[in-house]
Amino acid sequence: MRPRSMISPTTAFKLPPGDRKPGNLLPEILINTSLIYSYGRTEDIPYGYMVELLGGRENNEFKWRTYGGLKMSYGNIFTRIGYIYGGVTLSAFYNNGRAEQGLLQGSFRYFTPLMQVGRSKVRTFVNFYYTKGFNRYTDELFT
Numbered sequence: 001m002r003p004r005s006m007i008s009p010t011t012a013f014k015l016p017p018g019d020r021k022p023g024n025l026l027p028e029i030l031i032n033t034s035l036i037y038s039y040g041r042t043e044d045i046p047y048g049y050m051v052e053l054l055g056g057r058e059n060n061e062f063k064w065r066t067y068g069g070l071k072m073s074y075g076n077i078f079t080r081i082g083y084i085y086g087g088v089t090l091s092a093f094y095n096n097g098r099a100e101q102g103l104l105q106g107s108f109r110y111f112t113p114l115m116q117v118g119r120s121k122v123r124t125f126v127n128f129y130y131t132k133g134f135n136r137y138t139d140e141l142f143t
Helices: none
Strands: 019-026 029-033 043-059 064-078 082-095 098-111 115-117 120-122 125-134
Touching (some): 043 082
Antiparallel strands (some): 043 064
């Protein structure tokens, strides 16, 4: 029998997650394409709107709390300017009317159409990612 690891109410986040159920209001559509990130490989890129709700309950020996999250994104290909994608996610556990282990994430991705430069074809990529945690536990780190 394996010895039990030491946990407390503020380190219980290291335990396996409870029962969480996703639900897509507007599912993500993927377009099959090629020559975006690599050569000779079919690639999927998100297209259109996507709205996803995530919710559930967690019950462990320290807490009984509710989890809720919302994710929204939009991606589109514009013939002359390229591909644009943006997304935002907000999620947290709620315990006694207070948010715990909250997370706000945002992303923006852009790439140009293929451009001819001499005998080669090139494209430019721009990516921005933002992550902000709120009401996190003191020893909880993002990786």
